Amino acid sequence: MEMTSKTSPKVLISGGGTGGHIYPAIAIADEIKRRLPNAEILFVGADSKMEMEKVPKAGYAIKGLPIAGFDRSNMKANFSFPFKVIKSVSLAKKIYKDFKPDLAVGTGGYASGPMLWVAGNNNVPYVLQEQNSFPGVTNKILKNKAAAICTAYEGIAQFPAEKVHYTGNPIRSEIFQNLPSKEEAIKGFNLDPNKPTVLSVGGSQGSRAMNNAWLENLDELVASGVQLIWQTGKSDFPKISKLVGDKYPTIHVTEFIYNMKDAYAAADTIVSRAGAMAISELSIIGKPTILIPLPSAAEDHQTKNAMALVNQDAAILVNDAEAKQKLVKEVIALAVNDDLKNKLSTNIKAFGKPNATKEIVDILLNLL
Known part of the structure; x- marks a missing residue:
């Protein structure tokens, strides 16, 4: 993978489903832009969720995947789940090819799963940001290939200790x-x-x-x-x-x-x-x-x-x-x-x- 210059990296940010996953992602994007105005940032979210509206409002491009969460309360609703995953992975591969990111960040929620999985398979270093004291399913699946994991709580047993940084959650400074x-x-x-x-x-x-x-x-x-x-x-x-x-x-x-x-x-x-x-x-x-x-x-x-x-x-x-x-x-x-x-x-x-x-x-x- 060819690296772009350090002043204008291409950064992929993926996560969403709820405000709790979206706002940290936007805070991270804003801080990257503040330091490296020439950085290119692309968000990837879930098609029907609030990130598709909130991210463009914050001034960033976003692509949606047809991924949906696994519904534990209604098993019938999960019939299409495997097809959505397969379709999301193939779309994520296309996004990867078109954008060619240097780095990726996942802020949790099922929206980040397919995109970071594809990035990791293409040797793009990625960082996970886990907001909760108990990690979500997606971050537990993605932890092994992560270059680093930033947490808001100390001592999360589900993550490999050598990768964990206890940073806290990204909050809008205003x-x-x-x-x-x-x-x-x-x-x-x-x-x-x-x-x-x-x-x-x-x-x-x-x-x-x-x-x-x-x-x-x-x-x-x-x-x-x-x-x-x-x-x-x-x-x-x-x-x-x-x-x-x-x-x-x-x-x-x-x-x-x-x-x-x-x-x-x-x-x-x-x-x-x-x-x-x-x-x-x-x-x-x-x-x-x-x-x-x-x-x-x-x-x-x-x-x-x-x-x-x-x-x-x-x-x-x-x-x-x-x-x-x-x-x-x-x-x-x-x-x-x-x-x-x-x-x-x-x-x-x-x-x-x-x-x-x-x-x-x-x-x-x-x-x-």
């Missing part, structure tokens, strides 16, 4: 640099800067269990004097905004939060799902955090992510099934317990890795 003060940030949410404020984020789709937990206990929450910035997601937003309306002036309801920086700055406590990227952001922000893992996540990885923090007194865990009974009680108790807030805040910061993107790109470009 989220955590120069946070405004709580007083400034809270103005945008029309709330009182002197009251304890909770930010509730349920992932990009929103979380029905979290939404129901708040709905059931709204009056108790308001009576305690705790304010809420509540990201509902699209499907529950009309119902919740109607119910809350002007009746609850200390609750700010929004379908999606575009300005995460202000939301993080306004909050004294954060309630969140336990996706790997959410946890990585929260560790850098360093606010006291209550995690509600999504029970349907593949191989229950959100619970495993959350437990890595809970075991170090770095977060509080509330189970999805118990959220209605427990969430608001935990929130109110935490609001008045300064010692516990300080301990959670200090301990979660120990997981923060603000230089992750830079370190991952260092490892990648060293392969040239």
Whole structure:
């Protein structure tokens, strides 16, 4: 394979299926471009998934493969699975021939499987970036040929230790640099800067269990004097905004939060799902955090992510099934317990890795 010059390498980035795999990939691409403006970057994703929309929005070219995940809940749906894999591999071979990459990066999700497999078979060095504390199926298959594996958690037994670099997850730096003060940030949410404020984020789709937990206990929450910035997601937003309306002036309801920086700055406590990227952001922000893992996540990885923090007194865990009974009680108790807030805040910061993107790109470009 002929190598292009070190200043204009061709880099293939593959991964997707969920925001958790896409945003790290975009952060890595941005850092490569910042250092090597002449680098050529091509993304490869899964045809029907959100990367096909998010990646072009970020300014990069993407090619889609017809690959789909293996559906454990509906075996009949898997009839076409082998054909999709075969077709995806043959398309990946064509993409490889046309693009001739010097390097490849996989950020996980089944979308990255065929492309990195083809790259590896053609002796293209590739790096895996694993966001979770428990690796996904694709990265477990690809680990043997990887030149390096960048992880967000220490001591992942499923990977060969000599290849592992504990870098943390690549986070968009604009989220955590120069946070405004709580007083400034809270103005945008029309709330009182002197009251304890909770930010509730349920992932990009929103979380029905979290939404129901708040709905059931709204009056108790308001009576305690705790304010809420509540990201509902699209499907529950009309119902919740109607119910809350002007009746609850200390609750700010929004379908999606575009300005995460202000939301993080306004909050004294954060309630969140336990996706790997959410946890990585929260560790850098360093606010006291209550995690509600999504029970349907593949191989229950959100619970495993959350437990890595809970075991170090770095977060509080509330189970999805118990959220209605427990969430608001935990929130109110935490609001008045300064010692516990300080301990959670200090301990979660120990997981923060603000230089992750830079370190991952260092490892990648060293392969040239």
